[in-house]
Amino acid sequence: MGEAGRGRVTTLRRWTSRLALPAGFALTLAILIAIFYYPVGSVLAEAVVRGGRLTVAPLADVLADPFYTGVAHHLFDDPTSVPAGVLAWMRAGFPSVEFGLFGFTANQALLSTVASVVVGLPGAYLLARYEFRGRRALRSLTILPFVLPSIMVAVGFLAMFGQTGVLNDVLGALGLGEVNLLFTLEAIVLAHAFYNAPLVTRLVTAAWETVDARRVETARALGASPLRAFRDVVAPQLLPALLTAALLTFVFTFLSFPIVLALGGLRLATVEVWLYARVQDLALAEAATLGAIETTLSLGLTYLYLRYEARQTSARGGGASRPRQVFVQGWRTLRDPVRMGLGIYGVGILVLFVGPLASMVLESVTGPNGGFTTAYYEFLVRQQAATGTGTVRPLPAITNSLTFGFSTLILAVPMGIVVSVVAVRGGAGSRLAETIMTAPLAVSGVVVGLGLLQTLVFGTEILGHRIVVGGAVAVVAAHAVAAYPFVTRNVTPALGGLDTQLLDAARSLGASRFRVLLDIELPLVAAAVLAGSAFAFAISIGEFDTTVLLAEGVSSYTMPVALERYIGNRSLGPSLGPATAMGTVLLAVTAASFLVIERLGGRWEP
């Protein structure tokens, strides 16, 4: 190659490198529009379009309906009566007030968020500050609840907390009274904590581990008590992570659907449960209106949070983290109140987290008469060997799940990083841009599924051609869209905490923005990227609502879809046995993949 040729290659490289980020951004946006904004928009449009004209009628109908908004409906149907109404209410001695379906949903989400934080925080303290055998494995496993299909968790909860469940058996043996938890608000809150407390633990642990040891030591050296040092130095650095976790929990539990269906029934219905019923009834305008209100509420929250987070990103990372204390220290362990407290906490965690999962595994080897059986696993083997049409075989479900999971990573990780870069260095309007790009988190799964179905799966006429996206490609794209916000939520704070001088120096030495990202920033935030990847993988493995709509053929079913199909399979009589067996397989496969991911990732941990 001559001098000129080499020059051309260098120029080309420089151009590629310069264009890589804008191209990545454009591509991310294009994917989002194709697979998220266009489908969801097509559904939500029903809320504001009636007979081809823009209208606020559906919105007004919902807001002025006491069933939805309770006492607040006066605000929308007759605002002038509100002051008199409030006066009358005060005169009556502040009787309890109905807030309708939205009020109940928000209340339930608030309780669930508080419960998740209360259950999750001590775990973060334990994992971040103490060293013990299996700590890293435990840390990896905090992501596990995320992948468990809610139907499976519900079964576990029934077996654990039911009338004749394991908990009541234990309480009975201890001579304590039995508890009636099922089909109550408490059961829903508990199940939401099961899903979201690990999220709190995981995000806060990650933040705690990056607290700069030098700053704590400085504070202590200057005479601060441990408590004072925690309050002034550590807590402010944990707060953004805690708030992220709390906000995500609130949004998730506000949009909660299958858990409420399974553990609460219709009497404790949330907005999302109602929305699903409207969709089933093809009352799409009403469903779209509910979806639009939900989305507005959760996007508003997300936006507020992102503004807060932007102000909070302080210098993080860099210094070494503090050494962990050894948890087990002979007799001292028993005398130390903190360690004892954590021990009791551990027992509670065992009941809440291991209980339902163990009950599910137990269920998979227990016959209808309580004896040991391998019938359900034999069923899986038979399914694998079966030739009947429409048979859902376990092995393809496993390989599909893993293939989709890794394909999701290939899409979601770059997408998430691109959005993070925009969020951190975007300048004016970047909060808004980030909110828009984080929207998949805030939009109801039912709305997304319906939108995808009506657009990509049915096909869209473009220039006289019907473009249909079905099967595996659509599934992976949908998973990626659902998963990348988790990459972003992990990477953004880490990127934001990097020392900007370092990056400026690199830029001034002639490195392109992309080079800086690739060579300097990403290696520094590898742990966050890895955590985000694990989340993305988890989302893909556990995703059900959209997958089941898109995986119409027999070629693209995943483990959760197989599990659902086995519930409908009656060849062993009406029994959840086959489903629990498949759930156990799902549990084993995913637990193993996370341990592998974390072990491989351990090399990069700072």
Added chain:
Amino acid sequence: MQRRRFIRRAGAGVAGLTLLAGCTGSNDGGGSGQNASNSSATNGSTESNGTSSGNGTAGGDGTAGGNGTSATNETGATTGSASASGTLTVATYSSFTGEDTAGNWLKSAFEAEHSGTTVEFVTPENGVNQYIQRAKQGAPIDADVYVGLNASDLVRVSQQLDTSLFQTAADSLDRADTVKDELNVDPNGRAIPYDTGYISLVYNEDEVEEPQTFASLLESRYEGDLITQNAQQSDPGRAFLLWSIITQGEDGYLDYWEQLLGNGVSVLSDWEPAYQAYMDGEAPMVVSYSTDQVFYHGPDVNMAKHQIGFLNDQGYANPETMALFADSENAELGRRFMEFVLTENAQSNIAVKNVQFPAVKGVTPSDEFAKYAKEPPEPVTFSYDELAGSVGTWVEEWARLVAGA
């Protein structure tokens, strides 16, 4: 999702309570085969062939071949065998297909009889809504036959679409008039019943005394004892609600349910979780099917937990039907498939594998089935026309009551 999505909500003029003038009128004389004259003369002999070779026993896979061969020849002569070969796409619910299901039995038996044909199943997660939405969006309907429709589905189809999603099939099926009159759901002859279930209570006689009437469920001794399902999505749940409307009246049912809620009824999402909760001992009564014992009987099973309770000596009938898409490119093969489903042999097999009662008169699936499947003294159900104007409002008012309570 649920065990028996296939047991569908129904609405037909079942003898004894509601009569459906338009529909049952035309079929009243059915059974003698006079309707066959509507279809095609060449098919005249099919019926006798079908009935004479039907063996009426369960699991007789091998005999299926003898059943409809003549039908193939007869019709083949009129329409040309080319149109009768190829691939027939059958849309249905997922638990109808797979190993050892009624769907799979139908596929192999039908294919064995019609060489050169293939039956393919598609199982859209959202059921018939998939096709309603497709039709609305102008997307192609890529199926020929839908198996698993109920009266509410048909009502929704008509209310949502201006054009017809399904074509009339009853006139061109010889065996359509062998279907039990009271199961004929569709006054327009699009939906043909192929099996039926009856909604009843299943209770544990070791724990509660059998409740005799709807009114007795309000007694304090049954407080917290009943589990039912969400009538918005669950078939048995909807049937139970409709049944309560039949007994309590359109004006009285919401009051009744308010009292039932006050007495601690649980309303779970669907049959599967409801039955699971029942089996786990959360409550001693659950809304289920009168075929319950067919699943459960056995030497070491405590049958006390599988008692069938017919409130007011009634049970709500839930016929399950099939229909031919208006846009089907393979309509002739589709009709043969539907005809085949109504043969005695197929009826016996579907009944046993789907644990439902046959839809065709005079079919006895097996001795065991006859022993354990209980029929209510008085089957009740709403007709299509009664549902058409009201079912949406009834269910929504009910759901608002429950969710708002």
